[in-house]
Amino acid sequence: MANHLPEHPDFLWRNPDPKSSYDVVIVGGGGHGLATAYYLAKHHGITNVAVLERGWLAGGNMARNTTIIRSNYLWDESAAIYEKSLKLWEGLPEELEYDFLFSQRGVMNLAHTLQDVREAQRRVNANRLNGVDAEFLDPQQVKEVCPIINITDNIRYPVMGATYQPRAGIAKHDHVAWALARKADEMGVDLIQNCEVTGFYKDGDRVIGVETTRGRINAGKVGLAAAGHSSVLAELAGFRLPIQSHPLQALVSELFEPVHPTVVMSNHVHVYVSQAHKGELVMGAGIDSYNGYGQRGSFHVIEEQMAAAVELFPIFARAHLLRTWGGIVDTTLDASPIISNTPIDDLYVNCGWGTGGFKGTPASGFTFAHTIATGEAHPLNAPFSLDRFETGHLIDEHGAAAVAH
Amino acid sequence: MMLINCPHCGPRDEVEFHYGGQAHVAYPEDPHALNDREWAEYLFYRDNPKGRFEERWQHSIGCRKWFNAVRDTHTYEFLATYGANDTAPAPAPATVEGRM
Ligand SMILES: Cc1cc2nc3c(=O)[nH]c(=O)nc-3n(C[C@H](O)[C@H](O)[C@H](O)COP(=O)(O)OP(=O)(O)OC[C@H]3O[C@@H](n4cnc5c(N)ncnc54)[C@H](O)[C@@H]3O)c2cc1C
Ligand SMILES: [Zn+2]
Numbered sequence: 001m002a003n004h005l006p007e008h009p010d011f012l013w014r015n016p017d018p019k020s021s022y023d024v025v026i027v028g029g030g031g032h033g034l035a036t037a038y039y040l041a042k043h044h045g046i047t048n049v050a051v052l053e054r055g056w057l058a059g060g061n062m063a064r065n066t067t068i069i070r071s072n073y074l075w076d077e078s079a080a081i082y083e084k085s086l087k088l089w090e091g092l093p094e095e096l097e098y099d100f101l102f103s104q105r106g107v108m109n110l111a112h113t114l115q116d117v118r119e120a121q122r123r124v125n126a127n128r129l130n131g132v133d134a135e136f137l138d139p140q141q142v143k144e145v146c147p148i149i150n151i152t153d154n155i156r157y158p159v160m161g162a163t164y165q166p167r168a169g170i171a172k173h174d175h176v177a178w179a180l181a182r183k184a185d186e187m188g189v190d191l192i193q194n195c196e197v198t199g200f201y202k203d204g205d206r207v208i209g210v211e212t213t214r215g216r217i218n219a220g221k222v223g224l225a226a227a228g229h230s231s232v233l234a235e236l237a238g239f240r241l242p243i244q245s246h247p248l249q250a251l252v253s254e255l256f257e258p259v260h261p262t263v264v265m266s267n268h269v270h271v272y273v274s275q276a277h278k279g280e281l282v283m284g285a286g287i288d289s290y291n292g293y294g295q296r297g298s299f300h301v302i303e304e305q306m307a308a309a310v311e312l313f314p315i316f317a318r319a320h321l322l323r324t325w326g327g328i329v330d331t332t333l334d335a336s337p338i339i340s341n342t343p344i345d346d347l348y349v350n351c352g353w354g355t356g357g358f359k360g361t362p363a364s365g366f367t368f369a370h371t372i373a374t375g376e377a378h379p380l381n382a383p384f385s386l387d388r389f390e391t392g393h394l395i396d397e398h399g400a401a402a403v404a405h
Numbered sequence: 406m407m408l409i410n411c412p413h414c415g416p417r418d419e420v421e422f423h424y425g426g427q428a429h430v431a432y433p434e435d436p437h438a439l440n441d442r443e444w445a446e447y448l449f450y451r452d453n454p455k456g457r458f459e460e461r462w463q464h465s466i467g468c469r470k471w472f473n474a475v476r477d478t479h480t481y482e483f484l485a486t487y488g489a490n491d492t493a494p495a496p497a498p499a500t501v502e503g504r505m
């Protein structure tokens with residue numbers, strides 16, 4: 001039988017009206033904004049904080065992602081921040097006193113070509129050097145971990161192996177957001193929904209507040225955590241970001257008995273699948289190629305994704321699709337996030353997580369809170385500053401980002 | 406599913422096309438004069454508006470020609486397609502209700 005979802009407490013957070021002024025205003029009430037508020041309060045004692053969300057709390061990408069958590073990235077900088085995130089995930093349910101079904105069921109990234117195999121083996125070695133758990137599996141071992149997978153070699157892109165990270169997994173995304181929201185609220189953070197930021201107040205080169213659909217709110221410091229809308233906000237504030245927004249979609253099947261014990265991702269044929277606690281098969285694919293702010297995706301992307309899924313998992317052929325949806329992801333040229341100060345004083349930005357920021361939620365909040373509180377980057381996010389596009393120290397994670405963008 | 410009007414072939418399904426990002430990004434006139442900041446702007450910074458956007462497309466499995474389009478990134482409506490070397494048509498004057 002499918003797992004039961006945890007009961008959540010009746011009372012999660014207050015719904016206060018905005019005050020006229022805060023020490024820190026966070027724009028965007030997704031996972032990253034909420035985690036930032038949580039760590040500002042917990043680690044830096046800054047509790048006069050508002051999180052402003054234009055819609056409902058965590059209704060953006062946080063509510064739409066396929067919840068895959070892993071840390072098997074290629075470069076040292078990425079391994080460090082994503083592994084920090086995974087370590088934080090491992091302690092968060094207890095710390096937040098909220099069981100959000102973090103399930104370390106492992107993630108396999110499949111290889112379908114000789115080049116894939118070489119890249120995968122290189123990444124496994126890089127991961128191990130960075131203390132990240134990783135193994136390379138041959139097709140037979142792939143089948144042992146996930147018996148429903150098709151490893152015959154008479155398909156267009158046979159499975160030639162996989163990287164495997166046993167500590168990786170999934171979590172119940174809504175519950176993660178609610179857990180963070182509840183603790184942040186308990187410590188005094190105001191979570192304000194239906195409050196869109198429409199402009200910025202500046203004194204010379206310094207930000208001093210935000211204009212919102214619920215009036216002016218003054219702020220000592222402002223942190224942007226608006227994912228796909230980051231460049232819209234940056235433009236309002238008067239600077240540019242190296243970000244392009246694209247729709248990314250996912251879908252779920254009807255409920256099934258447990259058949260899929262792990263998480264399988266394939267960059268090459270482009271599908272990723274896990275089975276939710278309730279029993280749905282949760283699947284995602286690639287982004288739409290063009291810039292877009294529509295929260296839906298192209299139909300032909302679903303077609304390609306389903307073709308790949310059915311070839312890899314023949315038993316999915318008779319599954320019914322229940323629903324599809326899309327989010328707007330903020331991509332950078334090197335497929336790595338930006339956690340940084342900006343050309344405007346006291347204005348900080350956290351964006352560019354693209355298709356893979358759910359896994360980064362804890363470390364994103366942890367490092368962004370540090371950056372906002374101290375005005376300095378934490379060693380973990382220093383490499384992810386805006387100036388890497390000027391210095392050329394790009395962190396090119398396209399290969400390990402797993403969703404091509 | 407978007408229907409894209411190739412200026413050379415007429416309306417075709419979006420799967421025939423390849424996306425090329427922002428249009429009219431000119432190669433720097435005097436590359437030696439650029440500092441790191443300006444190079445970064447040229448290489449990595451592109452507009453990303455929610456609304457009217459001038460962008461490049463290639464009719465990759467049709468005539469294979471590049472062309473430009475004006476598209477609304479919010480509604481996905483194509484407002485115009487035009488030749489690769491032409492300038493973008495001026496935006497239509499806003500109506501009283503404005504366009505949604
Ligand atoms: C289909 C899909 C699948 C994905 N799968 C995975 C996955 O398996 N694993 C993974 O690690 N990542 C995944 N991601 C990526 C991940 O969801 C994002 O990187 C991450 O959620 C971004 O951070 P966030 O949670 O703060 O963003 P969001 O939840 O989008 O939060 C940003 C918030 O800002 C608000 N906002 C925007 N503009 C304003 C404004 N002007 N004023 C006030 N508020 C504003 C928005 O309403 C939104 O709620 C996926 C994304 C999508 C769309
Ligand atoms: Zn054509």
